[in-house]
Amino acid sequence: MTASTRLSPAEQIPFFTGAESIRRTWAALEARLREVASVGRFTFGTLGRELEERIAALTGAKHAIAVGNGTDALIILLRAAGVGPGDEVIVPAYTFFASASAVLHVGAEPVLVDVVPGSYAMDPAAARAAITERTKAIMPVHLFSQMADMRTLRDLADEHGLLLLEDSAEGIGMVMGGRHAGLWGGGGVLSFFPTKTLGALGDAGMILTDDDAVAERARRLRSHGQAVDGSYEYLELGYNSRLDEIQSAVLLTRLETLAADIERRAELAARYDEGLAPLAPVVRIPFMAKAAEPGNTVWYVYLIESDHRDQLVAYLAAHGVGTEVYYPRPLTEQPALAPLPGARHPVPVAEAASRRAVGLPLYPDLTNDQVDRVCELVHRFHKELS
Ligand SMILES: Cc1ncc(COP(=O)(O)O)c(C=O)c1O
Numbered sequence: 001m002t003a004s005t006r007l008s009p010a011e012q013i014p015f016f017t018g019a020e021s022i023r024r025t026w027a028a029l030e031a032r033l034r035e036v037a038s039v040g041r042f043t044f045g046t047l048g049r050e051l052e053e054r055i056a057a058l059t060g061a062k063h064a065i066a067v068g069n070g071t072d073a074l075i076i077l078l079r080a081a082g083v084g085p086g087d088e089v090i091v092p093a094y095t096f097f098a099s100a101s102a103v104l105h106v107g108a109e110p111v112l113v114d115v116v117p118g119s120y121a122m123d124p125a126a127a128r129a130a131i132t133e134r135t136k137a138i139m140p141v142h143l144f145s146q147m148a149d150m151r152t153l154r155d156l157a158d159e160h161g162l163l164l165l166e167d168s169a170e171g172i173g174m175v176m177g178g179r180h181a182g183l184w185g186g187g188g189v190l191s192f193f194p195t196k197t198l199g200a201l202g203d204a205g206m207i208l209t210d211d212d213a214v215a216e217r218a219r220r221l222r223s224h225g226q227a228v229d230g231s232y233e234y235l236e237l238g239y240n241s242r243l244d245e246i247q248s249a250v251l252l253t254r255l256e257t258l259a260a261d262i263e264r265r266a267e268l269a270a271r272y273d274e275g276l277a278p279l280a281p282v283v284r285i286p287f288m289a290k291a292a293e294p295g296n297t298v299w300y301v302y303l304i305e306s307d308h309r310d311q312l313v314a315y316l317a318a319h320g321v322g323t324e325v326y327y328p329r330p331l332t333e334q335p336a337l338a339p340l341p342g343a344r345h346p347v348p349v350a351e352a353a354s355r356r357a358v359g360l361p362l363y364p365d366l367t368n369d370q371v372d373r374v375c376e377l378v379h380r381f382h383k384e385l386s
Pocket residue numbers: 069070071072095096098099141167169170191192193203204205
């Protein structure tokens with residue numbers, strides 16, 4: 001029997017759980033779900049539209065277009081923005097698979113470049129070096145807890161006449177220079193996957209854009225390419241990517257606590273920072289540019305790096321603490337992306353991060369004591385090593 005199986009469920013610290021937040025907000029959620037049941041309309045209804053309006057107001061986007069999930073949002077955004085066969089899109093090599101697979105799904109080629117140590121976001125110099133005559137767009141990702149260097153990337157896109165799109169799936173609440181993630185160029189996306197800062201109870205996503213033409217085409221593409229007047233006229237091939245009313249009800253309920261949830265995540269992250277800082281440099285706590293720009297930090301994932309990552313993961317698991325290795329290999333090593341025809345670019349930072357990085361539990365319902373316990377275990381692990 002391992003140590004973790006001897007622990008009671010109450011003593012275990014899962015990497016993520018939404019159970020407590022459902023319990024906490026159950027009354028409000030139930031009221032919203034009753035509303036869905038009494039109206040009896042389950043897709044493209046009033047709650048979906050209300051959610052689009054609320055997200056548009058929250059982010060400052062001219063258009064917020066609800067779809068089935070964040071991956072669909074990326075695919076539809078890329079197509080709506082005019083990316084297609086023959087185009088190259090520059091994407092970081094250290095990100096979730098969908099950032100690159102969405103590009104392939106629209107018939108274009110992802111060109112994978114390295115990231116910046118610490119922020120894990122696209123390295124503008126690497127992006128510059130990867131531009132060719134086929135480059136159509138640059139698509140940085142705002143990963144884990146902070147935004148990419150959008151000013152430099154926007155200047156780079158402008159200098160070369162390229163589209164700037166954002167995989168801002170993790171970026172809700174992240175603002176830089178007064179501009180929300182996803183709104184620095186042609187558009188961005190949000191994922192409401194359950195673990196996200198604003199999570200549904202299943203899949204859900206959204207496209208954000210200030211561009212009327214992109215918005216109109218995205219609305220068409222999410223619904224089979226159907227003319228937006230709702231007639232049975234299909235102007236182009238699209239997708240079936242609806243956000244249902246039940247998930248909209250969940251997200252509207254959770255929007256009420258989003259600001260408090262983001263604040264609580266920051267408190268927990270600060271507690272981790274304090275608890276783990278003495279272990280430097282063997283353990284590296286997240287490097288954040290927050291001193292310069294407080295708004296661009298939203299603690300979605302608390303990612304540390306350790307020289308002994310895999311042993312640390314096993315040790316924490318044996319003591320009942322869940323972790324998530326984001327990401328165990330850079331996209332350059334994904335079998336599904338191996339036949340990419342374009343130039344290969346060196347990605348040493350992404351390679352090192354994939355060997356060293358691991359996410360610790362971070363969600364609003366985590367207690368201070370639980371964070372202290374994780375920190376204590378990380379300390380004990382390193383002590384036992386030496
Ligand atoms: C960076 C990034 N891109 C894309 C996605 C895809 O979103 P979804 O899982 O909602 O399809 C996610 C989330 O899972 C993500 O974290």
